[in-house]
Amino acid sequence: MSKIFYTKTDEAPALATESFLPIVKAFTKTSGIQIETKDISLAGRISATFPELLKENQRVSDDLYELGQMAKMPEANIIKLPNISASIPQLKEAIAELQAKGYAVPNYPDEPSSDTEKKIRTKYDKIKGSAVNPVLREGNSDRRAPRAVKNYAKKNPHSMGAWSPDSKTHVATMTNGDFKANEKSVTLDADTEVQITLTTPKNTITLKGNTALQAGEVIDATVMSKKALLAFLAEQVSDAKDKDVLFSVHMKATMMKVSDPIIFGYVVATFLQPVFEKHREVFNDLGINPNNGLDNLYKKIDTLPAREKAQIMNDINTVLGDRPSLAMVNSDKGITNLHVPSDVIIDASMPAMIRNSGQMWNAEGKPQDTKAVIPDSSYAGVYATTIDFCKRHGAFDPTTMGTVPNVGLMAQKAEEYGSHDKTFEIQEDGIVRVEDITTGKTLLEHRVERGDIWRMCQVKDAPVQDWVKLAVSRAKATQHPTIFWLDANRAHDAEIIKKVHTYLPQHDTAGLDIRILSPVDATQLTLERMKAGKDTISVSGNVLRDYLTDLFPILEVGTSAKMLSIVPLMNGGGLFETGAGGSAPKHVEQFLEEGHLRWDSLGEFLALGVSLEFFGEKNNNPKAKILGDALDSATEKFLLNDKSPSRKVNERDTRGSHFYLALYWAEALARQNDDLDLKSVFSTVFAELQGKQEQISKELISAQGKPQDIGGYYKPDANLAAKAMRPSPTLNAILDAI
Ligand SMILES: NC(=O)C1=CN([C@@H]2O[C@H](COP(=O)(O)OP(=O)(O)OC[C@H]3O[C@@H](n4cnc5c(N)ncnc54)[C@H](OP(=O)(O)O)[C@@H]3O)[C@@H](O)[C@H]2O)C=CC1
Ligand SMILES: O=C(O)CCC(=O)C(=O)O
Ligand SMILES: [Mg+2]
Numbered sequence: 085m086s087k088i089f090y091t092k093t094d095e096a097p098a099l100a101t102e103s104f105l106p107i108v109k110a111f112t113k114t115s116g117i118q119i120e121t122k123d124i125s126l127a128g129r130i131s132a133t134f135p136e137l138l139k140e141n142q143r144v145s146d147d148l149y150e151l152g153q154m155a156k157m158p159e160a161n162i163i164k165l166p167n168i169s170a171s172i173p174q175l176k177e178a179i180a181e182l183q184a185k186g187y188a189v190p191n192y193p194d195e196p197s198s199d200t201e202k203k204i205r206t207k208y209d210k211i212k213g214s215a216v217n218p219v220l221r222e223g224n225s226d227r228r229a230p231r232a233v234k235n236y237a238k239k240n241p242h243s244m245g246a247w248s249p250d251s252k253t254h255v256a257t258m259t260n261g262d263f264k265a266n267e268k269s270v271t272l273d274a275d276t277e278v279q280i281t282l283t284t285p286k287n288t289i290t291l292k293g294n295t296a297l298q299a300g301e302v303i304d305a306t307v308m309s310k311k312a313l314l315a316f317l318a319e320q321v322s323d324a325k326d327k328d329v330l331f332s333v334h335m336k337a338t339m340m341k342v343s344d345p346i347i348f349g350y351v352v353a354t355f356l357q358p359v360f361e362k363h364r365e366v367f368n369d370l371g372i373n374p375n376n377g378l379d380n381l382y383k384k385i386d387t388l389p390a391r392e393k394a395q396i397m398n399d400i401n402t403v404l405g406d407r408p409s410l411a412m413v414n415s416d417k418g419i420t421n422l423h424v425p426s427d428v429i430i431d432a433s434m435p436a437m438i439r440n441s442g443q444m445w446n447a448e449g450k451p452q453d454t455k456a457v458i459p460d461s462s463y464a465g466v467y468a469t470t471i472d473f474c475k476r477h478g479a480f481d482p483t484t485m486g487t488v489p490n491v492g493l494m495a496q497k498a499e500e501y502g503s504h505d506k507t508f509e510i511q512e513d514g515i516v517r518v519e520d521i522t523t524g525k526t527l528l529e530h531r532v533e534r535g536d537i538w539r540m541c542q543v544k545d546a547p548v549q550d551w552v553k554l555a556v557s558r559a560k561a562t563q564h565p566t567i568f569w570l571d572a573n574r575a576h577d578a579e580i581i582k583k584v585h586t587y588l589p590q591h592d593t594a595g596l597d598i599r600i601l602s603p604v605d606a607t608q609l610t611l612e613r614m615k616a617g618k619d620t621i622s623v624s625g626n627v628l629r630d631y632l633t634d635l636f637p638i639l640e641v642g643t644s645a646k647m648l649s650i651v652p653l654m655n656g657g658g659l660f661e662t663g664a665g666g667s668a669p670k671h672v673e674q675f676l677e678e679g680h681l682r683w684d685s686l687g688e689f690l691a692l693g694v695s696l697e698f699f700g701e702k703n704n705n706p707k708a709k710i711l712g713d714a715l716d717s718a719t720e721k722f723l724l725n726d727k728s729p730s731r732k733v734n735e736r737d738t739r740g741s742h743f744y745l746a747l748y749w750a751e752a753l754a755r756q757n758d759d760l761d762l763k764s765v766f767s768t769v770f771a772e773l774q775g776k777q778e779q780i781s782k783e784l785i786s787a788q789g790k791p792q793d794i795g796g797y798y799k800p801d802a803n804l805a806a807k808a809m810r811p812s813p814t815l816n817a818i819l820d821a822i
Contacts, residue, residue, distance in 0.1 A: 086118075086159050086161065086699065086702065086703050087117075087118045087119065087120045087161070088112075088117060088118070088119050088120070088161045088162075088163060088695055088696075088699060089119075089120050089121075089122050089151060089154065089160075089161065089162045089163065090105060090108070090119050090120070090121050090122070090163045090165075091121070091122050091123075091124050091151070091162070091163065091164050091165050091167070092121050092122065092123045092124065092125055092128070092165075093124060093125050093165045093166060093167035093168070093667060094125045094126055094127075094167050094168040094667050094798065095168060095667035095668060095669050095671070095672050096667055096668040096669070096671035096672055096675075096681065096683040097165040097166055097167075097662070097667055097668070097683065097688075098125060098165070098667075098800075098805075099671075099672065099675060099681055099683065099738070099794075099800075099805065099808075099809055100681065100683045100685050100688070100738050100742075100809075101165065102805050102806050102808075102809035102810065103738060103739045103742050103809040103810060104685055104688060104742050104745075105119070105121070106810065106816075106819055107742055107745070107746045107749075107819060108692060110819040110820070110822040111711065111746075111749060111750075111753075111822070112696075112708075112711060113822070114707070114761075114762060114765055114766075114822065115705065115707035115708055115710075115711055115762070116705060116707065117696075117699060117705070117707075117708055117711075122147040122148075122150065122151050122162075123144065123147045124147055124148045124151065124167055124216050125167065125168075125798070125799075126167070126168045126170050126174070126175070126178045126211070126798055127178050127181070127182060127798040127799035128144060128147065128799075129148055129211050129215070129216075130175075130178060130179060130182060130189055130208075130211060131143070131144050131182065131187060131189070132144050132145065132146040132147065132148070132149075133146075133189075133207050133208075133210075133211060134188075134189050134190065134207070137188045137189060137190070138187060138188060138189070139186075139188075142186075142187055148215075148216060148219060148220075149219075151219075151220055152219040152220060152222075154657075155219075155220050155221075155222040155223075155653055155655075155657060155659060156222055156653075156655050156657075157655065157656075157657055158655055158656035158657055159656075159657060159702060160653055160655075160656075160657025160658065160659070161657060161658055161660075161695055161698055161699055161702070162220065162657070162658070162659045162660065163660050163662065163688070163691050163692060163695050164220055164659055164660065164661045164662065164691075165661075165662050165667075165688065166661075166662070166663070166665060166666045166667045167216050167217075167667060168667055168798075169212075169213050169214045169215065169216070169217070169338035169339060169341075169426070170211065170212050170213065170215075170338070170426070171212070171213075171337055171338060171345065171376075171424060171425045171426035172192065172212065172345070172375070172376055172425075173376055173377065173379065173380055173424050173425070173426070174424075174426060175192055175208065175211065175212050176191075176192050177797070177798065178798040178799075179191060179192055181796055181797060181798050181799060182798070182799060185796070185799060190204045192204075192205070192208050193205045193208075194371055194373065195371070212341055213337075213338050213339065213340075213341025213342075213504070214338055214339040214341060214501065214504075217501075218494075218497045218501040218502070220651075220659055221494050221495065221501075221651055221659065222495060222496065222651075222653045222654055222655065222657075222659070223494075223495050223550070223651040223652050223653040223654050223659060224491065224492060224493055224494055224495050224547060224550055224551045224554050224651070224652070224654075225490065225491070225492035225493075225494050225629050225633075225649070225650075225651055226489075226490075226491055226492075226554060226558065226648075226649075226650045226651070226652065227489065227490045227492070227629075227633040227637075227647050227648070227649045227650075227664050228487070228489030228490070228647065228648055229487050229489070229637060229640060229641050229646065229647055229648070230648050230690060232719065232720045232723050233641055233646045233647075233648075233686070233690075233723065234487055234640065234641065235723075236641075236723040236724070236726075237482050237483075237640060237641040237642065238482065238483050238484070239483075240726060241481070241482035241483045242482060242641070242642030242643075243439075244439060244479045244480065244481070244482060244639075245439060245440045245441030245442075245443070245451075245479060246441055246478065246479055247441055247442060247474040247475060247478050247479045248441070248475075249475050249476065251441070251442045251453055251471075251474075251475055252327055252328075252329050252453035253329065253437070253442035253443065253453045253454050253455075253456070253471060254329075254455060254456070254468070254471065255456050255458055255464050255467050255468040255471060256316075256320045256323070256455055256456065256457045256458070257457075257458050257459065257460070257461040257464035257465075257468070258312060258313070258316045258459055258460065258461050259461065260312055261308070261309035261311070261312025261313065261316075262308055262309070262312065262313070262459065262460045262461055262462075263306045263307070263308050263460045263462055263539070264306075264460060264461045264462040264574065265461070266306045266307045266308075266309070266530060267304055267305075267306040267462075267574055267575045267576055268304065268305055268306065268528045268529075268530070268575050269302060269303065269304035269305075269528075269575035269576040269578065269579045270302075270303060270304075270527050270528060270579070271300065271301070271302050271579050271582070271583075272297050272298065272299055272300065272301045272302075272303065273299060273300075274299045274522075275296070275297070275298050275299050276296075276297055276520050276521065276522045276523070277294045277295060277296050277297065277520075277521045277522060278294075278295050278297055278303075278518050278519060278520055278521060278527065279292065279293055279294060279295065279518075279519050279521055280292040280295070280506065280508075280516065280517070280518055280519075280540065281516070281517050281519060282508075282510065282511075282512070282514050282515070282516050282532070283514050283515045283517065284512045284513065284514035285513075285514070286512075291508050291516070292505065292506055294521060295506075297542065298544055298545065299545070300544070300545030301542055301543065301544050301545060302542065302543045302545075302548075302576065302579045302580060302583070303518065303527065303528070303540060303541070303542045304528075304540065304541050304542075304575060304576035304579075305516070305518055305528040305530065305538070305539065305540040305541075306530070306538070306539060307510075307516070307530045307532055307536050307537065307538040307539075308343065308347065308459075308460065308536060308537040308538075309533065309536055310350070310533065310534075310535035310536050310537070311533065311535075313347065313350055313459060314350060314354060316459065317350060317351055317354040317457070317459070318354055318357075320455060320457050321354060321355060321407060321408065323455065324408035324455040325407065325408040327455065328408075329408065329452065329453045329454055329455045330408065330409050330410065330411040330444050330446055330452050330453070330454040330455065331355070331407070331408040331409070331410055331411065331421070331454075331455055331457065332410070332411035332421045332428070332433075332437075332444055332454050332455065332456055332457065333348065333351045333421060333422070333428065333456075333457045333458075333459075334428060334429075334430040334433055334434055334456050334457065334458050334467075335347060335348060335428075335429075335430055335458065335459065335460075336429050336430050336431065336627075336630070337425035337426055337429070338425075338426050338429060339429075339500070339501075339630065340500060340503070341504055342503070342504055342507035342508075342509075342537075342539070343503075343507050343537045343539055344425070345375040345376075345425050346375060346509055346537055347459055347460075347537070348374075348375060348377070348422075348425045349373065349374040349375030349376075350374070351422065351457070351459075352374035352375075352377060352378060352381075352422050353374040355407060355410075355422060356374075356400065356403055356404075357403075358399070358403050359396070359399050359400050359403050360374070362399060363396055363399070366388070366392070366396070367381075370384040370385070370387070370388070371384065372384050372385075375425065376424075376425065377422060377423050377424045377425050377427075378420060378422045378423045379419070379423040379424050380424075385397065408455075409446050409447060409452070410422060410447070411428075411444035411445065411446070411454055412444070412445045412446060412447060412449075413427045413428065415445050415446065415447055415448065415449040416449065418447070421444075429666070430458065430631065431630050431631050431633075431634040431635075432634050432638075432644075432665065432666060434456065434458075434467050434631075434635065435634050435635045435638035435639060436638065437454060437456065438467075438470055438471065438474060438635075438638075438639065439638055439639060439642075441479070442454065442471060442474065442475075462574070462627070463603060463627055463628060463631060465603055465604040465607070466603050466604070466607045466628070466631060466632075466635070467635075468604075469604050469607040469608055469611070470607060470611060470635070473607075473608070473611045473615075477615060480614065480615060480639050480640075482639075482640060482641070482642070484617050485614050485615060485617060485639070485640060486613055486614040486615075486616070486617050486618040486619045486620065487614075487619045487636070487640055488610055488614060488619070488620055488621070488622055488632065488636040488640070489558065489562070489564075489619075489621050489622070490621070490622045490623075490624060490629055490632050490633050490636075491551065491554050491555045491558055491566075491621060491622070491623045491624075492551075492623075492624055492625070492626060492628070492629025492630075492632075492633070493543065493547060493548065493551040493624070493625050493626055493629065494547075494626045494629060494651075495544075495546075495547035495550060495551070495654055496544050496546070496547050496654075497542075498542075498543045498544070498547050498625070498626050499541050499542075499543055499576075499625050499626040499627065500541055500626055500627050501626050502541055502542050502543075503539045503540060503541045506539060506540040506541070506542075507537065507538070507539035507540075508537070508538050508539070509535070509536075509537055510532045510533065510534055510535065510536045510537070510538055511534060512534055513532065513533050513534055514531075514532060515529055515530070515531055515532065516529065516530050516532050516538050517529045518540060528540075541576070543580070545583070546654065547654070548580065548583045548584075548587070549583075549587050550654055551623070552583075552584060552587040552588060552591070553587075553591065554652065555568070555598070555621070555623040556588070556591040556592075556593060556596070556598070558621055559593070559596045559597075559598060559621060560596065562619070562621065563595075563596075564619045564620055564621050565597040565598075565599070565613070565620050565621070566596065566597065566598045566599070566620075566621040566623060567598075567599050567600070567601050567606045567609070567610065567620060567621065567622060567623060568581075568584055568598070568599070568600040568601070568623045568624075569601065569602075569603045569606040569622055569623065569624040569625070569628055569632075570584070570600050570601075570602070570625075571602040571603060572600075572602065573602070577625075580625070581600060584600060603624075603628065606622065610622065614636075614640075622636075633647065633649070633664040634664060634665065637664060643663075643665060643684065644663055644664035644665040645663040645664075645665045645683075645684045645686060645687050646663065646684065646686045646687065646690075647663050647664040647687065647690075648690045648691075648694070649661035649662070649663060649664050649687065649691070650694060658694070658695065658698045660691035660692070660694050660695045660698075661687075661691060662685075662687035662688045662690070662691040663686070663687025663688075663690075664687075665687075668683060671683050672797070674733075675792055676791060676792050676794070677791055678733045678788065678789060678790070678791070679733070679787060679788040679789055679790050679791065679792050679808075680732070680733040680734070680735075680737045680788050680789075681729065681737045681738040681739065681809075682729045682730070682731050682737060682738065683729065683738045684728050684729055684738070684741070685738060685741065685742065685745075686719070686722075686723075686728065689715065689718075689719045689722070689745060690719060692712075692715060693712050693715045693716045693719060694712070695712075696708050696709070696711050696712030696715060697709055697712040697713070699712075700712060706758070706759065707759055707762060710753070710756060710758055710759050710762060711753070711762075713752075713756075714749055714752035714753045714756060715749055715752075717748070717752040718745055718748035718749040718751070718752050719745070719748075721748045721751075721752075722741075722744055722745055722748055725744070727740075727741050727744035727745070728741055729741045733788055733789055734785060734788050734789055735785075736781075736784075736785075737784075737788065739784050739787075739809060739810075739811070739812075740781060740784045740785070743773075743780055743781070743784065743812070743815060746773060746815075746819075747770070747773045747774065747777070750766045750769040750770035750773055751770045751774075753765075753766035753769075753770075754766045754767040754769075754770040765822065769818065769822055772818045772821075773815075773818060776814050776815075776818070779814050780812045780814050780815045783811060783812035783813065783814060783815070784811060784812050784815075786811075787808075787811035787812075792808050794808050
């Protein structure tokens with residue numbers, strides 16, 4: 085029997101699931117729909133990796149692997165909530181929590197020496213960073229704000245900070261020696277295998293052995309010069325000081341899990357350079373790695389004897405006093421932009437800054453103009469253009485602005501998603517070559533120096549064809565102008581442009597406005613149209629998919645949590661993602677402190693709606709379709725009546741918002757006449773929920789206002805979490821009776 089797979093993830097969405105899933109299960113069991121949970125949480129993935137070290141009752145199945153297989157089946161129907169893409173500090177915290185709970189999982193070896201340690205490290209490296217999404221995303225991405233969400237935002241605009249033409253905020257990006265400048269690309273004309281080698285004056289080292297490539301596949305390779313990067317960073321630190329703006333770095337240490345933590349480490353090391361120089365030996369002894377951020381550095385220094393610690397802290401504070409102010413992640417707690425590599429991810433952080441008058445928070449908790457350092461220039465121009473636009477035209481107006489849906493190329497580990505096992509920190513000067521093993525020809529090569537970061541990406545032909553098809557189908561469905569964001573001057577994009585020119589004519593595009601523009605030109609045109617209330621589809625590669633599906637939604641509707649995010653899987657199944665944002669660690673913090681969860685599950689509601697409709701079609705189950713339609717009406721009413729969670733304690737939170745969704749869902753099912761069984765069942769449910777509305781609200785609110793203990797962060801106690809998230813016996817009894 086077909087099922088809907090619902091993912092158990094981490095942090096706020098996992099908490100929300102404890103409250104929402106019982107509602108979903110109760111409603112859908114009336115209609116022969118089975119919902120199965122799959123645990124792809126960080127803690128679950130760690131446990132599944134080391135079964136041999138765990139007790140019988142601790143062992144779990146490898147749900148991510150199973151779901152990855154499922155994603156390739158025509159009947160796949162997966163609802164995917166956001167999960168933690170773990171940085172090393174997060175991974176270590178999760179390991180420590182599991183160990184404290186009696187799980188004998190090994191420590192993360194920072195510097196693996198023995199074979200055993202190397203094996204452990206390889207296993208952990210598969211868990212860290214974007215380890216889930218590339219496995220499940222066996223299709224391209226279709227993300228957009230549903231009409232009801234857009235209309236809601238127009239009527240109830242979110243706050244939007246005013247922009248001043250004198251704002252000192254700006255983007256700083258490299259002009260030479262970066263990934264963009266050094267990119268080379270080629271399209272394969274036949275199936276083959278390649279290897280990646282580094283030839284030094286002494287010998288040739290294989291960086292990666294036989295790698296199969298398909299005919300029509302585009303590969304690109306590039307290198308970030310360490311020298312150029314360090315020179316750039318030193319310049320930016322002093323320029324931020326001169327201009328009296330906050331210093332802030334924006335990158336994606338999670339998704340670009342090999343390259344970006346190294347770049348982040350150079351930022352930390354540059355910022356504190358005199359300290360790293362003076363205390364090199366102690367720092368080495370302590371195993372301090374700047375890639376793990378300031379938080380880790382402070383924790384390690386904390387283990388030193390008091391006098392030594394005081395001396396180093398004194399030196400750090402002297403240097404920090406001399407530097408530009410750092411942008412803060414949490415000024416109350418003194419957490420800076422350089423504390424943890426995963427705290428500031430570019431997709432969410434740049435739009436938040438743009439929404440906030442181009443300002444970030446300083447150590448006093450006040451907003452201040454900022455230098456946003458985005459080292460690689462491949463996509464930095466998108467933000468620079470947006471910032472300049474706001475300086476010139478002022479902030480966007482959510483009540484009138486247009487919308488920018490995205491069609492993103494990501495299937496089969498397209499582009500940077502597939503670079504993780506082909507990114508290398510170069511150990512010796514030499515030449516890196518991508519060699520075709522079949523023909524012996526060198527396909528791509530770069531001269532590199534020790535410390536440079538070299539990487540290769542690939543995109544298979546079938547995903548590109550599917551992406552072009554998806555773009556045309558969205559263009560047809562909406563009649564919006566549709567822009568491929570591709571830069572003819574970038575080697576990789578130039579190859580993709582050739583493919584777009586080949587595949588577009590295979591579709592009926594009569595009457596459609598489809599163009600290809602560089603990301604900077606595309607941004608400018610899209611913003612002009614958006615300001616004038618006009619809609620424009622962006623068709624982009626994988627990284628821009630990530631960036632644009634936070635940037636535009638956050639400006640348009642206040643958060644990307646309200647996006648419809650569909651991945652039509654290439655083999656016929658459906659992956660329905662819930663919103664386009666992340667797992668909101670700050671929400672958990674508030675929940676633990678005061679029992680209020682502000683996570684908005686609108687993304688889950690939208691995803692479930694399309695999943696049910698898809699289930700109905702695939703399985704010839706008209707009840708599923710009716711449930712889906714009713715859910716859509718309920719979601720619309722939910723928006724109209726503004727039942728999203730409040731941000732403040734003792735007001736409706738996630739749990740209260742779920743109650744209203746259930747109420748409206750039951751109402752819509754009670755009102756429809758297409759299925760009289762469902763009508764009868766849900767007429768009773770609706771009457772009960774409506775009659776006891778006050779009692780339920782009271783029970784849900786009175787659970788707030790006190791600290792919560794759910795028995796863990798990465799692996800909460802299942803019973804405690806369920807109890808905390810289902811505090812209304814009245815609601816629970818009504819659901820149980822369905
Ligand atoms: N699809 C996926 O699996 C994704 C996973 N991630 C992962 O999520 C984690 C956190 O990333 P982070 O950079 O903090 O980005 P998030 O998107 O989790 O959070 C940024 C801010 O967006 C707001 N937000 C996001 N989702 C919601 C929601 N459903 N309801 C209300 N507000 C919301 C919150 O604002 P406020 O605090 O003001 O309420 C939040 O602090 C990381 O581990 C990251 O790798 C990130 C993106 C996608
Ligand atoms: O895969 C990840 O790490 C994050 C993905 C993400 O941010 C997105 O899909 O928008
Ligand atoms: Mg994103």
